[in-house]
Amino acid sequence: MIQIFRPAVIPFALAIALSIPLPAAVLADPDPEPWSERAIREDVDITALAASGEDPIAVLQPLGKRLFAAKFTTLDGAGRPDATGAIVPTKARRRSHLPFQRLAGMDANACASCHNEPVDGGAGAFTANVFVSEGFESADFDTIDPQFSNERNTNAIQGAGLIELLAREMTADLRRQRQDVLAKARGSGDAAKVLLETKGISFGSLTAYADGTLDVSGLDGIDDDLTLRPFSQKGVFASLRQFTVNAMNDHHGMQASERFGAAWTGTDDFDGDGHADELTPGQVSALVAWQATLPAPTRRADLPETWRQAAQRGETLFGEVGCSSCHIPELPLDSLVFQDPGPFDTAGTLRQSDVAGPLALDLGTLDWVKALPRDDQGRVLVPLFGDLKRHKIADAANDTFGNELLAQRFVARDVFMTAELWGIGSTAPYGHRGDLTTLNEVILAHGGEATESRKAYSGLEEPDRKSIIAFLRSLEIAE
Incomplete structure (x- = not known):
């Protein structure tokens, strides 16, 4: 069981002084130094929390919120003297005396430095753009040349x-279908084929043979292991936890012990900066919990009547021109x-x-989740306007979204995850580089599989195109 004590922040110090009981799993120093320039001052023993019966949301969410907004310093271990930003722990970094390096990082000292519009956890301005490599070992670069980033x-x-819960259910469903077609092929002695579909979304086909081998050439928009990876613009992270561990190292130079610690690398100070185990499993869990409980975007309720009418018309046209075939308005969630x-x-x-038992965060206890609609089977309808699937969205005739030279995690350069449109009215600018200033521009930039929908949109009369924009602008992140 990992227990790393750090000085407590003032709220915990005050609780101690007033004899207010703290959650049993919270680790706090009873004699804090409130003037310390360290940003990380609390930890959580997730093993104790899982066994305590306490609501993990109530314990983790406040700490995660503080960690997300915290401005990490070199006293916390921020910076990356030796380690690169690669997903695989790699030491190939050119030494620099500068803690901040805008390209290969560290390029920010707080999660909220980039995720802040219109609120913490939101999108980022063009000025907060980052530069990413292919993701494995070639992650140390000092140029914006597109050959390298x-x-x-x-x-x-x-x-x-x-989003992650939907992806988990869909992954489990697709894997059940794989198991079934394998059993069918083995039982019959002949090849068997299944058309993979889950929650109404097609992911191509899978052919199984009697010897247990699989032909995955018919898969569409998903990796060969049938794991949906709903995070990042390329759809390469399966979980908020993986995304968090990656981002903390890549952007802040803060190494999580679960990847960079002694169990995997043989040292508790992989980057060689004199700070051991810079992020504990409990702190990563707190960040995950805060992100997982962020309220879903909503529709703006105070629209003027002219905007309301235009948005209503625009939503209908959004479906008619084919946009909703990928930007699916809602998907059902069982658990x-x-x-x-x-x-x-x-x-x-x-x-x-790796743990005695996972933490169980019941999102159904949150007021904003209770307000979401349900279908006739009692499933929550998640209004994401997405399909959690990758698509080719560029071609020779329209290559705006195909300009990257590097693939990322084996995902082709012109293939991107369908962007969830909930909240899009609050997240300008648009496109994977944030260099498209209007929704009209980003719609017209669609190519590849989205060509016909883009042509249908282009063929509308101007008032109808504007009504689609009015609809999209009504999908906002509440402030």
């Missing part, structure tokens, strides 16, 4: 807990219990096999 704008993460670590976390991220 891709420029990316910041995504909003409101509603991310529901609201968010386990951390999740069922599909893998090596380099804390896994369920």
Whole structure:
């Protein structure tokens, strides 16, 4: 059981002074130094929390909120003297005396430095763009040359807990279909084929043979392992936990012990900056919990009558021109219990096999979740306007979204995740680089699989195109 004590922040110090009981799993120093320039001052023993029966949301959410907004300093271990920003712990970094390096990082000292529009956890301005590599070992660069890095704008993460829960259910469903077709092929002695579909979304086909082998060439918009990876613009992170561990190292130079600690690297100070185990599993869980419980975006309720009418017309046209075939208005979710670590976390991220039992965050206890509509089966309808699927959205005739030279995690350069449109009225500018200033521009930039929908939109009369914009502008992140 990992227990790392750090000085407590003032709220915990005050609680101690007033003899207010703290959650049993919270680790706090009883004699804090409130003037300390360290940003990380609390920890949580997630093993004790899981066994305590306490509501993990109530314990983790406040700490996660503070960690997300905290401005990490070199006293916390911020900076990356030796380690690169790669997903695999790699030491190939050119030494620099500068703690901040805008390109390969550290390029920010707080999560909220980029995720802040219109609120913490939101999107980022063009000035907060980051530069990312292919993701594995080639992650140390000092140039914006597109041969070495891709420029990316910041995504909003409101509603991310529901997104991950949808992806988990869809992954489990697709894997059940794989198991069934394998059993059918083995039983019959002949090849068997299944058309993969879950929650009404097609992911191509899978052919199984009697010897247990699989032909995955028919898959569409998903990796060969049938794991939906709903996070990042390329759809390469399966969980908020994996995304968090990656981002903390990549952007802040803060290494989580579950990936960079002694169990995997043989040292508790992989980057060689004199700070051991810079982020504990409990602190990562707190960040995950805060992100997972961020309220989903909503529709603006105080629209003037002319805007309301235009948005209503625009939503109808949005479906008629085919946009809703990928930007699906809502997907049904069976379970609201968010386990951390999740069922599909893998090596380099804390896994369920690494703990006595996962934390169970019941998102159904949150007021904003209770307000979401349900279908006739009692399932929550998640209004994401997305399909959690990758699509080719560029071609030779319209290559705005195909300009990157680097693939990322084996995802082709012209293939991107369908952007969830909930909240899009609050997240300008648009496109994966954030260099498109209007919704009209980003719609007209669609190519590849979205060509016909883009042509249908282009063929509308101007008032009808404007009504679609009015609809999209009504989808906002509440402030």
